Amino acid sequence: MIASFAIMVQSAAYPLSALLRPLVTETPSAWLTISMGMGVLGGGLWLVYMLMPSLIRIALFGVAWYLMALMPTVILLDTAYVDGSPRILIYAGMGLHLFYGAVLCAVWMRSTPPIKKGVGTTLLLSTERAEAHPYRLIIFRALVIFTCALMVIISIPFIYTRRDHLLLLNGYMRPLYQYVENQPQDPQTTRILLVNAPDYITPSAENRTFLRGSEGVAMMFYLVDYDRQIWVNTGILPWVRTGKINEWNRAQGYDLYTHDPETSVDELRVLALDSATIYVTQFDGARFYPVYVGAPNIAGNDTPQVLFGDAVTLMDAGVFFIPEKSALLVKLRWGMINPASIKPFVHVVCDGALVGQLDAHTWGGIYPFEAWTVGEIQTDYRQIPLPYAYNEARCDVVVGVYDQNTIERLPAMDVATDTILPNALVPIPYLGETDDPFPFN
Numbered sequence: 255m256i257a258s259f260a261i262m263v264q265s266a267a268y269p270l271s272a273l274l275r276p277l278v279t280e281t282p283s284a285w286l287t288i289s290m291g292m293g294v295l296g297g298g299l300w301l302v303y304m305l306m307p308s309l310i311r312i313a314l315f316g317v318a319w320y321l322m323a324l325m326p327t328v329i330l331l332d333t334a335y336v337d338g339s340p341r342i343l344i345y346a347g348m349g350l351h352l353f354y355g356a357v358l359c360a361v362w363m364r365s366t367p368p369i370k371k372g373v374g375t376t377l378l379l380s381t382e383r384a385e386a387h388p389y390r391l392i393i394f395r396a397l398v399i400f401t402c403a404l405m406v407i408i409s410i411p412f413i414y415t416r417r418d419h420l421l422l423l424n425g426y427m428r429p430l431y432q433y434v435e436n437q438p439q440d441p442q443t444t445r446i447l448l449v450n451a452p453d454y455i456t457p458s459a460e461n462r463t464f465l466r467g468s469e470g471v472a473m474m475f476y477l478v479d480y481d482r483q484i485w486v487n488t489g490i491l492p493w494v495r496t497g498k499i500n501e502w503n504r505a506q507g508y509d510l511y512t513h514d515p516e517t518s519v520d521e522l523r524v525l526a527l528d529s530a531t532i533y534v535t536q537f538d539g540a541r542f543y544p545v546y547v548g549a550p551n552i553a554g555n556d557t558p559q560v561l562f563g564d565a566v567t568l569m570d571a572g573v574f575f576i577p578e579k580s581a582l583l584v585k586l587r588w589g590m591i592n593p594a595s596i597k598p599f600v601h602v603v604c605d606g607a608l609v610g611q612l613d614a615h616t617w618g619g620i621y622p623f624e625a626w627t628v629g630e631i632q633t634d635y636r637q638i639p640l641p642y643a644y645n646e647a648r649c650d651v652v653v654g655v656y657d658q659n660t661i662e663r664l665p666a667m668d669v670a671t672d673t674i675l676p677n678a679l680v681p682i683p684y685l686g687e688t689d690d691p692f693p694f695n
Contacts, residue, residue, distance in 0.1 A: 258328045258336040260284035261467045263291035265343055266320065266350060269401075270294065271465045272408045282465050295320075298357040306360035313356035319349025337468050362398045364391065412463045416471050419455040419508065422541065423473040426452055429691075430533065430544045431488050437531055438695045439549070441492035444530035448480055448496045449522065449618065450503060451513045451535060452542070458509055474513060495529070497522045502619065504537040519620070526550070526620045534618030538639045545637040546691065547618040552633040554587050560680050562655040563664035565594045566623060568680060569631065573651045574688045575644040576637075582644060584636040584682060585694050586653060588616065590626040595658045597623070600636055600682070604649040610638045635694075644684075652679040 264271045267290045295317050302313045323346035327336060336342065430448075434441050456462075456470035463469060474483055485491040497517040503510055512535070517525070526532050533544045558567035570587035584600055602610035615622040616634040626632070654677075655664045663678035685693075 255328055255333075256284045256288075257466075258331065258333045259324070260287040260291075261333075261336050262324045262328060262343065262346070263288055264465055264467075265347065266291040266353075267294040268464075269404050269408045272412075272463050273404075275463060275465055278465060284466070287466055295353070298353060302356050302360045305364055306356075309356040309360050313353050316349045316352030316354075316356065320346050320353065321349075323349060337466075337470075358398050358401065361394050364394050408463065412469075415457060415461070416469075419457075419471045420473075422455060422508075423452055423471065425541060426535070426543050427473060427483075427487070431484065433533060433544060433546060433691055434484055434490060434492055435488055436691050437546075438692055439530040441490055441531070444493060445528060446492050446494045447525050447529040447532045448494060448513070448544070449532070449534040449620065450498045451480055451496055451533075451544070453511045453513050455505075456509045456511070458507065461508075468509075470511075480513065495525060497525055502535075505542065506537070507540050510542070522620055523625060526617055532617055532620070534620070536618070536637060545618065546635055547620075548616070548633050548635045550632065554631075554633055556589070556631055558589060558669050560675070561591075561667045561669055562596075562678075565592050565596055565664060566590055566655060567669070568653065570633075571653060571680070571682045572685045572694065573682045574685050574693050575640075576689065577643065577687055578689055579637070580640050580643065582610065582638045582640060582651060583688075583693065584612075584638060584651065584653075586616075586634045586636070586682075588623075588632060588634065590623065590628060590630045593624050593626050593628065595622075595624050596655050596664060597658050598634075598653060598655050600638060600651065600653050601679070602638060602640065602644075602649060602651050604645065609642075609649070610640050612636050612638050646684050651682040651684065653682055654679045 264287050271287075271290065299310070299313055299317065303310050327342050327346075331342075430451075434446070437446075451474075453474045454470045454472035456468035474480065479494065480496055481492050481494040484494065496513045497515065498512040499517060499519060499522060500512075503512060527550050529549060531549050532547050534547050535542050536545045555570040558569055559571075560568040562568070567589040568586065569589050570585065572585045574583045575581075576583055582602060586598065586600075588598070597613060597615055599613040600611065601608055614636070616632060621632070654666065656662060657664065666675040666678045666680050667673065668675060
């Protein structure tokens with residue numbers, strides 16, 4: 255409760271708490287933060303009383319509103335939720351606006367309170383003293399303008415950061431809804447696996463504005479499952495399971511908290527093999543989004559086309575360009591001969607330069623070849639972002655397999671002609687452009 259109150263009450267010291275943030279290397283104690291916030295409230299009330307007593311009731315009402323509005327949050331909500339939810343200050347902030355309005359108005363008008371017997375010297379004791387300092391009016395009003403400008407200057411990047419983080423979350427959720435609405439398997443009767451689906455984003459510690467709190471924005475509440483989120487936005491109540499592996503979280507420039515439960519790779523593999531559709535969060539610089547990576551036992555061509563060493567065969571391959579995403583969608587259908595510590599890779603080469611690649615185990619890294627069984631056939635899908643639109647005349651997409659122990663490529667042999675392909679690379683046929691999220695089905 256004390257920690258929650260400290261997070262909330264630091265807003266009373268805005269913009270002081272924001273100005274002190276760059277000078278603090280560690281999170282200050284809760285009591286120190288509370289003392290600062292309450293000190294600002296007390297100092298503001300004293301200032302209003304001394305300069306313009308007629309506004310003291312407004313200031314007191316604002317403080318009472320602010321503190322009373324904080325109490326339900328402090329008493330009823332978990333500190334972890336309060337820590338990442340600055341939006342719950344909106345209602346309490348209305349009272350704070352009244353308080354600051356009264357304080358700034360009192361300083362602007364600098365009315366002189368009546369001098370009472372027995373009371374020591376006060377600010378602006380008399381009109382004569384005010385006239386003796388002709389620059390005081392300018393200084394006080396400049397102070398008000400400076401304070402207001404400082405609040406705006408601090409709030410603009412804070413708001414823009416919240417907006418940017420919400421757009422990042424939106425960039426995940428909208429494609430996910432599109433996937434669920436269009437997937438060939440019935441999402442309500444077949445299992446969907448989401449890997450590293452986001453809950454919320456917070457600024458990295460060095461980029462936070464205030465002394466305490468993570469200042470996060472949430473798309474999902476950690477106690478709510480993803481099926482409810484999808485149902486609210488699509489009308490479809492899917493059969494969703496989630497899992498996360500923190501080592502695969504490659505968010506850049508912010509902290510991304512993914513949806514529980516945390517799983518091991520082995521546990522995630524079991525979930526994947528028991529699912530009908532698998533979506534994995536893919537990171538691309540500062541962005542992240544869901545990608546469809548496949549599912550167990552998809553029907554397809556089972557005739558080997560290319561043999562990689564004596565380990566694995568490629569039975570089918572194709573690639574589409576998705577203009578809306580500026581990305582390639584690659585299909586690879588593999589057949590296992592001898593499970594081994596090998597990994598497939600896809601390279602995109604334009605004008606002799608590597609412009610895109612994805613070196614990863616199948617199904618977004620969930621299902622490495624060494625875990626397969628002899629004779630097993632599975633289909634893998636990969637989405638590869640490109641810096642510009644794909645041009646078939648200038649670009650080629652190739653696939654290969656390498657030994658993870660020696661980092662040497664496995665030789666690739668065309669099964670139909672018994673010829674060894676140069677550089678152990680297999681060209682993948684280009685099938686054109688599409689806006690269909692499942693163009694191979």
